[in-house]
Amino acid sequence: MSVAGYQVTREECESRISGVCPGCGGPLVAIETVDNARNPTHWSGCLHCCVFTDGCPPETQRLARTLVEEGTLVPYSRDSAEALWIESNTRRVTQILRRIKALQDLAGEAS
Ligand SMILES: [Zn+2]
Numbered sequence: 001m002s003v004a005g006y007q008v009t010r011e012e013c014e015s016r017i018s019g020v021c022p023g024c025g026g027p028l029v030a031i032e033t034v035d036n037a038r039n040p041t042h043w044s045g046c047l048h049c050c051v052f053t054d055g056c057p058p059e060t061q062r063l064a065r066t067l068v069e070e071g072t073l074v075p076y077s078r079d080s081a082e083a084l085w086i087e088s089n090t091r092r093v094t095q096i097l098r099r100i101k102a103l104q105d106l107a108g109e110a111s
Contacts, residue, residue, distance in 0.1 A: 019055035
């Protein structure tokens with residue numbers, strides 16, 4: 001266990017943050033929380049979206065948002081407020097794009 005009784009200290013968490021929020025593209029911060037065993041820790045997340053996330057490259061989030069806004073890839077139906085709908089869909093499309101990139105990288109390693 002790390003100093004101050006935290007599984008992950010604020011400093012450790014902040015040092016691991018890279019990229020932006022996959023939903024809104026905003027900054028990520030270290031959020032004090034507890035893990036599944038109820039131990040105090042810090043996880044990275046977006047305070048605007050109220051989600052824990054490891055973040056994604058800014059260019060991936062921008063591409064995902066463009067796909068959502070132009071209607072090319074919209075995983076979730078429109079059942080919430082406009083901003084929340086765009087950010088939820090952008091977050092999901094970012095996951096899809098990152099999965100595609102991982103599969104492309106695997107295919108590249110195999111060839
Ligand atoms: Zn966000």
